[in-house]
Amino acid sequence: MKIDLTGKIALVTGSNAGIGRQILQTLAASGAKVAVNYLLGSAEETVDAIRQAGGEAYAFQADATSPAELDNMVKEIEEHFGGTIDILVNNAGGMINRVPNTEMNEEHYSKVMDVNFKSCVFACKAVAAGMIAKKSGKIINVSSLAAHDGGGPGASIYAAGKAAVWSYTKGLAKELSPHGINVNAISPGFIGQTAFHATFTADAARQATIAKIPLGREGAPQDVGNVALFLASELSDYLTGEIIEINGGLFMR
Template sequence: MKPAGTGSATGNTATLAAGQPLATNPFSLHGKTALVTGAGRGLGRAVATALGLAGAEVIALDLSPLNDFKDELEAHGVKCRIRSQNLAALSPEQAAEIITWAKETGRGPDILVNNAGLIRRGPALTTTLEDWESVIGLNLTTPFVLSQAFTRSLLGDDQPGSIINILSINAFQGGVEVPSYAASKHGLLGVTRALANEWAPHGIRVNGIAPGYMETELTAAHREDPARYQAMRSRMPIGRWGQPDEIGGAAVYLASAASTYLSGTVINVDGGWLSR
């Protein structure tokens, strides 16, 4: 397989003489298919929407209903397939079946967004093993086995691809009373880098996006506490919490030919939180 990003033309980019207008858009995802987990709400929905509007066909997976999302995307001219799927601690066999289904129902995915996630809040001393394992299972095990199945398929078809793991600023810090979540995101950061090292030579790029504090259901508890909400906002140089659709551009970039020399990279979309 020709590694992604080599040669004079890759994806939607082409070598041009100085002064010539661009013949193609390197950020276009036309002809691509993106499988997005946890696409029913929050960050997953925002990422899937951004990829679709950039030209990709979307395969949306979630345990929650997705019919309204499919209708919404198709109203904007985006092709969309949906599947109700329990992604908790996915087995290798289940992951392989998802990829097989995707290829049998249309074009197989060449973009994978591992977004589905879970958080359990509480002190470390009262964290149960059940809670620990449920978070690690969905946030770390599922992305790994789905990435395996996705990559095996692409290697078998001699095709390049892009994996985008949705991390968190808690991949770089411990957070407060979220030990299992912090552990899972630290682990996913390590997996992102490890898979990038192994698979980039085969044309499979693996990168991550680390969102900061976004206004989603997962952060409702923070936002319902006015003092904590304000204290957290005061640390953000941009001066406000993020909106889910503000990570869409980073996802399009990492999925597209505009980023063919990036692998093992994490883009922090955090309003400057980690720079403080």
């Protein structure tokens, strides 16, 4: 069965690299018109790759931790594509650094919580009115396996931010379900081929984690993109307030 998102407008925050970029490309390959959100550098390579594959994409620079910039970006996307956003994927996030709680300061706490949780809350707020008006929409929040187990060393605030995404997803699902809007979350485990683990995970720790995964391999960004595509499509119309684990069996609820 081919999933067809033709005519749908999708925004993926933090989508110029890694998992976000793969989600964006997967949605575009199914026909969605996609908005590439980035903060630093250029998104030309991502946009060009999608267009060369036959998709429709345009880049929008905005700080996902700024409610004002998110509001402005959503307006720009709607003007550019000629309609309101149908699919929102809250992918913006990161650990920033591994910091033990004994060395924690307010600046680090705020940076981590802002990029992982505040960005999610205010991106949802920015698209909600448009979705409510047309009585449909798909919101997909990106959490993490760290929300279960507290993450690795120095990642407690990151894990807490991702756990907050879980609770928010359930609360928002209840709030928006009367308007025909589905709100779900995905919770990736150890996903390779990204800058995250290249930056924060030593090779020995990587190999030790892979050895524990029942399916015998680390995940790939496409594994996450496939689940996001399902949640963005009509196949998930009777699913809301759920968190889908993507970890090869490393954690089973």
